[in-house]
Amino acid sequence: MPEIFAYAFMRRAFLAAALIAVIAPCMGMPLVLKRLSAIGDAASHSALAGIALGLLIHINPILGAVAFSIAAVLGIEGLRKVFGGYSEIAPVVVMSAGIGLTAVLSGFIQGGSANLSGFLFGSIVAISDFEMCLTIGLCAVVIVVTLLLYKELFFVTFDEEAARLSGMPVGAVNFVIMILTAVTVSVASRIVGALMISSLLVIPVAAAMMIAKSYKQTMILSVVFAEIFTMSGLFASYYLDLSSGGTIVLIGVVFLIAAAALTAKRRR
Amino acid sequence: MEQEILKVENLSFEYPDTPVLRDVNFTLYKGDFLGIIGENGAGKSTLIKIILKLLPFSKGRITLFGEDLAKFRDNYRIGYVSQKANSFNSRFPATVKEVVMANLYGRKGFLSRFTRADEDKMRAALAKVGMEGYENKLIGSLSGGQQQRIFIARALISEPELLLMDEPTVGVDARSVELITDIISKLNERGMTIIMTNHDTPSLVRAADKLLIFCEHGNGEFVRRRDLTMEQINDIFAGKRVHHHA
Ligand SMILES: Nc1ncnc2c1ncn2[C@@H]1O[C@H](COP(=O)(O)OP(=O)(O)OP(=O)(O)O)[C@@H](O)[C@H]1O
Ligand SMILES: [Mg+2]
Numbered sequence: 001m002p003e004i005f006a007y008a009f010m011r012r013a014f015l016a017a018a019l020i021a022v023i024a025p026c027m028g029m030p031l032v033l034k035r036l037s038a039i040g041d042a043a044s045h046s047a048l049a050g051i052a053l054g055l056l057i058h059i060n061p062i063l064g065a066v067a068f069s070i071a072a073v074l075g076i077e078g079l080r081k082v083f084g085g086y087s088e089i090a091p092v093v094v095m096s097a098g099i100g101l102t103a104v105l106s107g108f109i110q111g112g113s114a115n116l117s118g119f120l121f122g123s124i125v126a127i128s129d130f131e132m133c134l135t136i137g138l139c140a141v142v143i144v145v146t147l148l149l150y151k152e153l154f155f156v157t158f159d160e161e162a163a164r165l166s167g168m169p170v171g172a173v174n175f176v177i178m179i180l181t182a183v184t185v186s187v188a189s190r191i192v193g194a195l196m197i198s199s200l201l202v203i204p205v206a207a208a209m210m211i212a213k214s215y216k217q218t219m220i221l222s223v224v225f226a227e228i229f230t231m232s233g234l235f236a237s238y239y240l241d242l243s244s245g246g247t248i249v250l251i252g253v254v255f256l257i258a259a260a261a262l263t264a265k266r267r268r
Numbered sequence: 269m270e271q272e273i274l275k276v277e278n279l280s281f282e283y284p285d286t287p288v289l290r291d292v293n294f295t296l297y298k299g300d301f302l303g304i305i306g307e308n309g310a311g312k313s314t315l316i317k318i319i320l321k322l323l324p325f326s327k328g329r330i331t332l333f334g335e336d337l338a339k340f341r342d343n344y345r346i347g348y349v350s351q352k353a354n355s356f357n358s359r360f361p362a363t364v365k366e367v368v369m370a371n372l373y374g375r376k377g378f379l380s381r382f383t384r385a386d387e388d389k390m391r392a393a394l395a396k397v398g399m400e401g402y403e404n405k406l407i408g409s410l411s412g413g414q415q416q417r418i419f420i421a422r423a424l425i426s427e428p429e430l431l432l433m434d435e436p437t438v439g440v441d442a443r444s445v446e447l448i449t450d451i452i453s454k455l456n457e458r459g460m461t462i463i464m465t466n467h468d469t470p471s472l473v474r475a476a477d478k479l480l481i482f483c484e485h486g487n488g489e490f491v492r493r494r495d496l497t498m499e500q501i502n503d504i505f506a507g508k509r510v511h512h513h514a
Binding site: 033035148149151152154155158159161162163164165166167168169208209212213214215216217218 | 320322341343344346348350356357359360361362363365366367369370371373374377378379380381382404406422426
């Protein structure tokens with residue numbers, strides 16, 4: 001067994017990361033394909049405010065993150081209606097509120113913002129039993145719902161009007177997408193980091209779209225890519241002593257650029 | 269007795285500040301083919317959207333398959349090809365098969381799975397529009413006319429009794445217009461009730477047996493196609509008001 005797996009905390013980090021690498025692209029698919037990528041950013045920055053509050057009043061930061069990012073996506077849905085045709089304003093407003101709140105709250109946290117920075121960029125720290133259970137439970141919910149609602153998610157993502165006309169409860173499906181996105185960014189904040197998670201939602205999907213020949217393939221490939229990024233990122237960050245989230249995201253970006261260059265070459 | 273499919277009575281509709289439809293009346297029976305014609309902005313799409321419950325109306329009464337529109341829930345009995353059907357993002361990673369099968373939802377319901385029989389239905393729908401063999405192609409890689417035929421197939425897969433098509437030939441080449449005209453006529457011959465709007469292709473409504481003509485005032489003139497000569501129809505498309513005597 002390589003040395004890295006001799007430590008219980010590393011085994012936990014790998015397990016959590018492997019699960020996150022499944023759910024991030026699953027939720028990234030509807031967001032990217034519906035051109036709502038900005039919602040991932042808004043939710044994760046609001047999650048950060050929940051983490052700050054959690055650290056401040058001593059409740060589990062991930063629970064704080066879940067509560068705040070769910071409030072954020074609900075706020076975005078409400079605001080989108082207000083702005084109508086310019087609905088992309090809504091996530092920006094919510095994201096500003098999230099960052100502002102985080103900044104203000106972090107001023108009150110004992111030990112300053114040092115505690116918070118692990119959640120900004122992600123770190124491999126000892127994940128408590130409670131957090132491990134929370135992570136496994138929430139990831140399981142996202143995976144099961146994604147599989148059960150596979151055809152609903154596809155239809156709503158491709159053509160919302162046609163989905164509604166077929167009798168599908170489109171509002172409910174969109175609501176599920178929003179809530180699961182909030183859960184995903186919250187769970188990922190510990191290891192991947194709140195500032196990085198939206199990249200993990202978007203980059204694997206973007207890379208898969210360059211190669212895949214169907215929606216199903218895009219989904220499978222994006223999960224495979226996300227696993228490659230997070231696993232190699234965790235190894236590199238452990239041996240080179242780098243920020244885990246930063247390493248994962250940078251590997252993803254390099255991979256994406258390489259894939260873009262290759263497909264561009266092939267098209268020529 | 270003929271089965272009544274759709275009955276529109278004294279329907280009026282306005283957007284805020286824009287009156288569009290005024291006192292529209294017509295009835296369609298099984299196997300009817302209605303062409304809705306009139307220039308841009310006449311209210312054709314608006315009428316279609318009202319029938320589909322995408323727009324609420326306050327004045328008048330609509331009956332679908334003998335049931336009040338508000339109570340109608342059997343969505344699969346109606347097929348729809350939107351005027352903007354092919355305005356999806358052309359890089360969307362979906363195959364023809366995935367797009368067409370999605371519309372089985374109305375028949376299958378929440379949380380159901382697709383089966384072998386569903387795949388057969390998909391192939392049958394593609395065959396009806398002459399697109400067999402294209403099931404694994406990316407939808408964005410097809411031509412505009414081919415995409416339009418795929419969207420007709422998507423509407424057909426739920427085996428609707430009433431098919432509504434909003435300008436199905438907008439932006440497609442002459443060859444595709446011919447193909448689509450053919451497809452629609454064949455469906456109609458096999459007993460499907462059809463409503464189709466159009467503003468620029470007189471040949472499309474040649475096969476229609478009823479016409480709803482929007483000229484002025486938005487009240488729509490409901491006539492039998494055979495009471496008009498092709499010349500008169502051409503005149504309507506050219507924007508000339510036609511006075512006919514039935
Ligand atoms: N959402 C809306 N709000 C306000 N007015 C609208 C709206 N949609 C359409 N209209 C107006 O209603 C009228 C009818 O529009 P509609 O789209 O039904 O016309 P159409 O006959 O389908 O035209 P086209 O041939 O261009 O498709 C037009 O004058 C249009 O400006
Ligand atoms: Mg129209």
